[in-house]
Structures are given as structure tokens and as C-alpha cells.
Amino acid sequence: MRLLRGLVSVLAGSLGLVTLVACSSTPTTTPGVEPTSAGQLAVTVLQQRVDATTRTVGVETTNHGDKPVHVSAVRLSGGGIDGPTTKLDTDLQPGLTVALRTSYGRPDCADRDDPVVAHLTIGDRTDDFAVDRRGQVEVHRLLDTDCAKLRLAETVSVRLAGPYRDVSVDGQPRLAARLVLARRSTGPAADLRSLDGSVLIDLLTADSLIDLPESADRAVTAVLLGSNGRYDPHALGGSTQTFLLSAYVRLGDLPEQRVVPRCARRGTSA
Helix, strand or coil: CHHHHHHHHHHHHHCCCCCCCCCCCCCCCCCCCCCCCCCCEEEEEECCHHHCCCCEEEEEEEECCCCCEEEEEEEEEECCEECCCEEEEEEECCCCEEEEEEECCCCCCCCCCCCCEEEEEECCEEEEEEECHHHHHHHHHHHHHHHHHHHHHHHEEEEEEEEEEEEEECCEEEEEEEEEEEECCCCCCEEEEEEECCCCEEEEECCCCCCECCCCCEEEEEEEEEECCCCCHHHHHHCCCCCCCEEEEEECCCCCEEECCEECCCCCEC
16 A cells, blocks of 8 residues: 555656657768758658657658758748757658658647648758648647647646545555546536556546536546556556556547646645
């Protein structure tokens, strides 16, 4: 039971420090390659699974020319995004595709009509490249999710709160707690669709999921936390979200969102 209490403290102190680890797809600059003209470059945008829940994407650029092209910076704009400039030191070899990793930044959810454009700095100039249809669809999909998540965060908070109690369920030690949906602003109803634990921790409902009606300020679901008994290498050292729990919430008719509940420390309540 001491372990469960310790996990709550770890959960409360580690949120916001999530590190998603990925291998860089940017090749090392080839010595002696000088900046050249853009040539025939084709550009799309794709987000890899390891970057899910972040705003990092790959500007996948294919060099259809016959000379290397040196790219020193990349940025995305249009379609509701105005991303920061990411410095690079990358050679695009003829016939190869390289994912130039960058962030699309916080979206403007009210202005998404323009097409997405990639800005590549090649030599001493920055050129604009049209993102192909596949990339446009990908950015649109990402912003649908991102904008729904922003709207949810503006309207409802999701917290794991006390009072925490040590209990036994079917002979197994559990920690009883509450999952609290609290309204931050007026808006549609919020449906708590499901819960999910991490690779080490179970997060289960003690009774039933409680939704937040449009007219209510607060909804409380009784939950149970406990060890899931995993001791394999991935659970103990290979996972990237070891202590992150998940609540899946849908606001009105917007897409369902994964929310990592904020955790109140033991001895406090929402």
C-alpha cells in the first residue's frame, strides 16, 4: 500500500515532464556539400506515432533533382498554423526523402481556410513550397484534434483527487480516489467515455462513469488505482509514459480526447 501512495506522489510531481524519445530522421551534413538551388523538391507533412499528442511533425521533403540541396531552416504556415522556425543543417541527397522535424505551433482554430505552406531556407534565401494534398489532409486532421483539445481544456478540467483511502478489492490492495470533471466556462456537456491506466498502474471505476451535464458545474467518478502486476522490461524501463493515466472525454459533438488528469497530492481534495 505504501507503493500505491508513492505512485500518487510521483504522478502529481511528474506531469508536464513527459519526454517523448525519438530517433532523429535528419541525416548528418555531408562535408564539402555547398548550398545549391532548390531544384525539384516535393513536400508533404506527416506525424509519426512517437510524436502523437505533441505538435511535432515531419516536413517530408523529396529531392527529385540531380544535385544535393542544403536546408538550414524549416517552418510551416497557413491552414490555421504559424509555426516557429526550426534551424537545421541537412543535406537532401538526390532521390531521397528526409523528414525535416519541426513544430506547427499553437493553431488558430478560427482561421483554417488557407493552404499549408512549407518555408525552406536554402542557401541565403527562403523559398515557399506547396504541401501536397496528403500533407494538407494530415495537418487538417491534426488541427481537428488539437482544436477540440483546446476547446475541452478551456471548458472543463479533469483531476484525480482525494480523499485517498487504502482499500482492499478481491484481496488486492487498491487506492480509492475520485476523478473530478469541473466546469471552467459555459459550454456543452462533457461525456466521460472511458479510463485507462499506464504500463504499471490500473485506473478503474469503482462504480460507473459520471458525465458532466451542460447545466452542472461538477461531476465526480469514484475510481480505484493499483498495481497491474507487470514487471517486464518495457514496463520497468522501456516505456515513455510510465506513470501517465488517461481519461477519454468528449465535449458536445467534438471528437473524443485523451486527457491526462492532473493529480492532487495525498491529503488534498479537488
